[in-house]
Amino acid sequence: AERANLAGVRHILLVLSGKGGVGKSTLCTELALALQHAGKKVGILDVDLCGPSIPGMLRAQDSAVHQCASGWVPVLAGRDKAIALMSIGFLLERPDDAVVWRGPKKNALIKQFVSDVAWGELDFLIVDTPPGTSDEHISTVEALRPCQLLGALLVTTPQ
Amino acid sequence: EAAELRARLRAVRHTVLVLSGKGGVGKSTFSALLAHGLAADETKQVALLDIDICGPSIPKMMGLEGEQVHQSGSGWSPVYVEENLGVMSVGFLLSSPDDAVIWRGPKKNGLIKQFLRDVDWGEVDYLIVDTPPGTSDEHLSIVQYLSATHIDGAVIVTTPQEVSLQDVRKEINFCRKVKLPIIGVVENMSGFVCPKCKNESQIFPPTTGGAEKMCQNFGVSLLGKVPLDPQIGKSCDRGQSFLAEAPESPATLSYRKIIQRIQEYCEQHHLQEEKIM
Numbered sequence: 001a002e003r004a005n006l007a008g009v010r011h012i013l014l015v016l017s018g019k020g021g022v023g024k025s026t027l028c029t030e031l032a033l034a035l036q037h038a039g040k041k042v043g044i045l046d047v048d049l050c051g052p053s054i055p056g057m058l059r060a061q062d063s064a065v066h067q068c069a070s071g072w073v074p075v076l077a078g079r080d081k082a083i084a085l086m087s088i089g090f091l092l093e094r095p096d097d098a099v100v101w102r103g104p105k106k107n108a109l110i111k112q113f114v115s116d117v118a119w120g121e122l123d124f125l126i127v128d129t130p131p132g133t134s135d136e137h138i139s140t141v142e143a144l145r146p147c148q149l150l151g152a153l154l155v156t157t158p159q
Numbered sequence: 160e161a162a163e164l165r166a167r168l169r170a171v172r173h174t175v176l177v178l179s180g181k182g183g184v185g186k187s188t189f190s191a192l193l194a195h196g197l198a199a200d201e202t203k204q205v206a207l208l209d210i211d212i213c214g215p216s217i218p219k220m221m222g223l224e225g226e227q228v229h230q231s232g233s234g235w236s237p238v239y240v241e242e243n244l245g246v247m248s249v250g251f252l253l254s255s256p257d258d259a260v261i262w263r264g265p266k267k268n269g270l271i272k273q274f275l276r277d278v279d280w281g282e283v284d285y286l287i288v289d290t291p292p293g294t295s296d297e298h299l300s301i302v303q304y305l306s307a308t309h310i311d312g313a314v315i316v317t318t319p320q321e322v323s324l325q326d327v328r329k330e331i332n333f334c335r336k337v338k339l340p341i342i343g344v345v346e347n348m349s350g351f352v353c354p355k356c357k358n359e360s361q362i363f364p365p366t367t368g369g370a371e372k373m374c375q376n377f378g379v380s381l382l383g384k385v386p387l388d389p390q391i392g393k394s395c396d397r398g399q400s401f402l403a404e405a406p407e408s409p410a411t412l413s414y415r416k417i418i419q420r421i422q423e424y425c426e427q428h429h430l431q432e433e434k435i436m
Contacts, residue, residue, distance in 0.1 A: 018214050018259075020182010020292045025322075049182050050293035051326040095325070098180075098333040103264030103398040106295070119316045131292055132213035133261045157183075158393045 005071055006114070008121040009043070011150040014140070020131035022157045025053035028128040032083050040123040042075060045113055046087035047140050048130035049099050049106050057088035065090045071116035086117045103135040110136060114143035163276055166400070167234075168308035170282045175342065176301065176313040178334070182292035184318045185347035185385075187216035188395055189414075193314075194221075194379040195400040196418035198244040203284040206237065208274060209248035211291035212260050212267045213414050218250035222398025226251055227392030234279035247278050264296035271300050273306075285425070292326075294333040302337045311425045312342035314382065317373075319365035321340055321348055324373050331377050335364035342424050345378035345417055346370035349388040352409065362387055383417040385410050 006012070015024050015031075025048070032042045046054035055061040060077035064084070069075065074084035088099060088109065119125060127144075130136050141149075177190045190207060198205040209217035218224050218238075228251045237245030249260060249270060262270075280286070288305075291297055302310070313334050317327040325434045327344070334341050346369060351362050365371075374381040388410040394401035402411050 019322055020184075020214070021318075021323075023181055041379055051182070051329070053322055053325065056325055097385055098329040098336060100294045100299065100333055100336060102296050102299060107263075129168065133259045134213055134267070135263050135296075138261065138263060141300040 003050065005116065005118055006125070006144075006147050007061070009125045009147070011122050011126045012127065012144060012147055012151050014127045014129065015150040015155060016137070016152050017131060017155040018133060019156065024131075024155050025057060025128050027155055027157070028054065028126050029057040030126075031061045032126055033078065033113060035124050036083055041082070041121060042127045043084035043086075043119050043122045044128060045117070045125060046128045047110050047113060047136050048128060049088045049101065049136065050067065050107065050130060052087045052089035054085060054087045054128055058085060060085060060120065061095060063090055068118055070118040071077050072112075074117055074119060074154065075123060084119060086113055102153055107139040108133050110139040111143050114140070141146070162274075164304055164307035167276055167278075167280075168286075168305070171280065171286045171308055172284050172429070174288065174305060174308060174310045175421065175425070176288045176305075176310060176339070177316060178290050178291060178298070178330055179292055179316045179323075180294065180312050180328070180330035180333075181317065181323040184316050185345075186292070186325055187211070187220055187289050188318050188391060188401075189314070189345060189347070190287050191217060191395070192400065192402055192414050193418055193421065194244055194285075194287050195402055196415065197285050197287075197422065198241055201243055203243060204282055205244045206283045206286045207244070207246045207282045207289065208278075208286060209246070209250065209289045210274065210297050211289060212249050212262060212269050212270060212297065213380050214291060215244060215248045215250035216395075217248045217289055219256075219398055220395045221246050223251070224398065226257060228252060231279065234277045235273075237278055237280060238309060245280065247274055255390050267296055268300040271297060272304055275430045294329060298333065299337070302339055310339060310433040311428050312340035312397045314342050314421060315344045315379075316347055317344060317370050318347050319361070319369040320363040320364050321367040323363075324370070327370075328373065328377070330360075331379060341379045342421055343382035344374050345382050346384040348387045349384035381411050382420050385413040385417070 058077035194207040
């Protein structure tokens, strides 16, 4: 099950920074749009559970997640509805609801995001992360271990 | 255990948490300047506690990089910037500043508890707690552990754009959920005045009304707006107080007004409590 839903994904890219507010989510969005424009099939997995910015950036904040036989169906966003998204943002009852979870609960959802989303055939899956080096990062890397990660892009600002 | 914490924190008069849902909006910068601002009154004892375990910015901003924590009979000694301004951060416990602290929640919680239980702060007028972005382990734990004393309230920092406000609204709801009073909101990076042509630009345009509208909608106080000043980043990088280095900057004037409002809130709070007692 772990590999199955990611079996059709060619390249997995993590976007990281120690620091918050440097433009990780913005870069993920722009990168996805640029790759899609270049004819690639792209998805974004947003593992920032406390501050999920991806839905809003692609104007998909009002979308809901549906189920299919192989798991959760990613939300299709972007102008051509061709970018596949998964984020906790789609699972909240109200957009201002705080997700006040400790590590173990965050880890459980991230494992589900990695193994239970039916991504289908993608050229690139871009993973947006929160700032830091903690539960989300450890869990994401662990859950993606069976797949071959392309690598990590590190984002910073000059100061 | 709760008794231990209560004993240690008994001599703390006021506690202020600096929060934001969003990263990179200036929490640590604000915490550092709030500490400097309050400590300008030499009769006040100020403590600055940095519970951002993964990205501790306070040591650098306070010019204390490379300092180590010393143990004594009475516990861990804070690192002092001034006689009346003591600092504690995981940054002081690392062998190298580039060491990554890759810890899951429980280990982070353990260290935060130690910071509160084992640090010998002494008599403190203001304990300021700088937090990482988010609403997770660190935030839950600090609220839980500090229930042994009392928290005057939280200052929530944001920047004007909707992407920040989105996360900050969640933080306001977090405060409400855990019954943490909100002293108010600070809007950082609110406009930029060019030092050459003096024109004002909105680098982060408040497309949905900025902090002002959000505060109106949520019924919380807007403590003030601080404009962008490139000197702020430079002072932080050099570990100097921006308030001292650029006393005439519009940003300094904003910060000072905000600091005063926070002081007034805390003092008022105290008077109300004394009346009740």
